[in-house]
Amino acid sequence: MKYFGLIWKNVWRKKIRTLLTMLSVVVAFLLFAALSAIGYAFKGGEDAADAERLIVLDKVTIINPLPQSYQNRIASTPGVHSVTFASWFGGFYQDPRNQFAQFPIDPYEYFAMYPEFKMPQEQLDAWAKNRQGAVIGREIAEQFGIEVGDRIPIQATIWTMMDGGRTWEFDIEGIFETEDPRGSSAFLLFQHDFFEEARAFGKGTVGWYIIRVAPDADPVQVANAVDIQFANSPNETETSTEAAFAQSFAKQFGNIAMIVTLILGAVFFTLLLVTGNTMSQSVRERIPELAVLKTLGFTDLSVLGIVLSEAILIMLFGGLIGLGIGWVLVQGAAAAGGAMLPGIYLSPQAIATAIGIMVLSGVVTGIFPALKAMRLSIIDALSRA
Amino acid sequence: MSEVLATLTSVSKVYRKGKEEVEVLHNLDIEIPKGDFIAIMGPSGSGKTTLLNLLGGLDRPTGGTVVVGDAELSSMSNSQLSHWRSTNIGFIFQFYNLLPVLTAQKNVELPLLLTDFGGGERAKRAGIALDIVGLGDRARHYPRELSGGQEQRVAIARAIVSDPALLLCDEPTGDLDRETADEILRLLQILNREHGKTIVMVTHDAQAAEYANRTLHCDKGTLEAREAV
Numbered sequence A: 001m002k003y004f005g006l007i008w009k010n011v012w013r014k015k016i017r018t019l020l021t022m023l024s025v026v027v028a029f030l031l032f033a034a035l036s037a038i039g040y041a042f043k044g045g046e047d048a049a050d051a052e053r054l055i056v057l058d059k060v061t062i063i064n065p066l067p068q069s070y071q072n073r074i075a076s077t078p079g080v081h082s083v084t085f086a087s088w089f090g091g092f093y094q095d096p097r098n099q100f101a102q103f104p105i106d107p108y109e110y111f112a113m114y115p116e117f118k119m120p121q122e123q124l125d126a127w128a129k130n131r132q133g134a135v136i137g138r139e140i141a142e143q144f145g146i147e148v149g150d151r152i153p154i155q156a157t158i159w160t161m162m163d164g165g166r167t168w169e170f171d172i173e174g175i176f177e178t179e180d181p182r183g184s185s186a187f188l189l190f191q192h193d194f195f196e197e198a199r200a201f202g203k204g205t206v207g208w209y210i211i212r213v214a215p216d217a218d219p220v221q222v223a224n225a226v227d228i229q230f231a232n233s234p235n236e237t238e239t240s241t242e243a244a245f246a247q248s249f250a251k252q253f254g255n256i257a258m259i260v261t262l263i264l265g266a267v268f269f270t271l272l273l274v275t276g277n278t279m280s281q282s283v284r285e286r287i288p289e290l291a292v293l294k295t296l297g298f299t300d301l302s303v304l305g306i307v308l309s310e311a312i313l314i315m316l317f318g319g320l321i322g323l324g325i326g327w328v329l330v331q332g333a334a335a336a337g338g339a340m341l342p343g344i345y346l347s348p349q350a351i352a353t354a355i356g357i358m359v360l361s362g363v364v365t366g367i368f369p370a371l372k373a374m375r376l377s378i379i380d381a382l383s384r385a
Numbered sequence B: 001m002s003e004v005l006a007t008l009t010s011v012s013k014v015y016r017k018g019k020e021e022v023e024v025l026h027n028l029d030i031e032i033p034k035g036d037f038i039a040i041m042g043p044s045g046s047g048k049t050t051l052l053n054l055l056g057g058l059d060r061p062t063g064g065t066v067v068v069g070d071a072e073l074s075s076m077s078n079s080q081l082s083h084w085r086s087t088n089i090g091f092i093f094q095f096y097n098l099l100p101v102l103t104a105q106k107n108v109e110l111p112l113l114l115t116d117f118g119g120g121e122r123a124k125r126a127g128i129a130l131d132i133v134g135l136g137d138r139a140r141h142y143p144r145e146l147s148g149g150q151e152q153r154v155a156i157a158r159a160i161v162s163d164p165a166l167l168l169c170d171e172p173t174g175d176l177d178r179e180t181a182d183e184i185l186r187l188l189q190i191l192n193r194e195h196g197k198t199i200v201m202v203t204h205d206a207q208a209a210e211y212a213n214r215t216l217h218c219d220k221g222t223l224e225a226r227e228a229v
């Protein structure tokens, strides 16, 4: 576009002022990038959830275990394709701050239930043969430098062993990863059989069940059928879709999301005021120049376009820099703290939204100065010069 | 009688300020021959700038018609007038009115942005215009790095770069010392004599008017011709 040089020069006519304005745009979009990446981590589990999967929990509280005998009864419920279980281990590796999750599960059942987790078949087979074997997600394997063949200790915070010990040792037999960029693989899986045998208490129970609904069945009906089976038993169940389960988890962060939205709102409101002020000052102080452009034959509409483009350019230029810095930071954070903030990710949608906001706020801040420039009468403006 | 470039026929211009009406120009008839160099003199407020604005299509008469070349200005829309101005009229102002953010070269290229010329062609033509006004070596300077006389030369280069037939100058030497003013006036004379530009120049300076072929006196809404001295 041949007007670009003119527009660019006009943007920088007061360098300090433009720099300060630009800086506030940079900061605003840096904040936007960081917050939406973190928000993504919170929402990630929800988005990665599979509508075809149901979670069966104790009706009273999430931490009550369910009898292992429920598995066969759930499996025979109409509409259930398959069912497996998992429990919460809640230990840590080396340091209490290294809080990646561990779940005792059944290797084949679990990987069949979660096809999004990928691991070489020979690793799965080797693991199934080793009762004390475990597999970990690539995120934590890389973070802690754990390799297949290592023996690693996990300190239990809940589950003591029969001999009173709290250190559980596992042979790493495989490393899995998730295909879904939104999902996390920041956890360790080990054999429930070993867990059942070695733990001092709680025998014959599991934390929760996971159901795969048959392709032609209605998930809601299946969930009801499961819960009705166990009504009036000592362990009543509450079955919900995985998405709803993740949502109830995410609700805990609802307040955070609210605060984030408010902060961003305030930041962008301020941004509009700052940039709007810059633009209207910039137009006010060069009324004669704009009149000269019109005298030379620039139409009212092209003068409007020039001023509007200046506002959009300030937003796009500063915004893309902010977004770029944000992207680098998010990549850094994801690489450094994958286990602490699993699923932190600057999504293409967030980037598109940010660019949309840049253009929109450019239009919002530029339109009134641009209209003023467009309506400018050459004669009035030049006789004032 | 040579060919006529511009004709004003019973042109009047009335400004309204609230209920008050000021008739600045009254039933004015002028013919401007092609290739002429006319000076317009007259007291402040007598309507000289108003006349230039009408000739340049920046303003519309209250009555009468303005014809420049083959264009009847009062029948044209604002955007038609804009396009017409960009190729037919060069404006030169008392205070130069260069864009401070652009170099001399880029200031001169401005009118060419409205043409279909590519970047290379625009630069070439602006370079030629700067050479004509004797500032080929100042192309990369910003207006603040130029003297008043040099700024006015850049403004003249900008006015001629799209090769218009008519140059309208509103007190082009009003802000310059005698010597610099004479240089600018000689430049206008060269543009008139060697490049065939028709020039209408408003001035308060009788010495400046001597560079023109003839001088018109503007007073109380009428123009009166006097022989150039």
Ligand SMILES: Nc1ncnc2c1ncn2[C@@H]1O[C@H](COP(=O)(O)OP(=O)(O)OP(=O)(O)O)[C@@H](O)[C@H]1O
Residues within 6 Å of the ligand: A379, A380, A383, B015, B016, B017, B022, B024, B042, B043, B044, B045, B046, B047, B048, B049, B050, B051
């Ligand atoms: N936009 C306008 N609205 C109202 N009155 C105007 C306007 N422009 C000019 N006038 C009036 O018209 C008259 C002529 O103005 P004009 O600018 O043409 O005078 P001038 O001969 O160029 O004067 P000067 O030598 O001071 O430049 C003045 O009385 C001025 O006040």
Ligand SMILES: [Mg+2]
Residues within 6 Å of the ligand: B048, B049, B050, B170
């Ligand atoms: Mg005047």
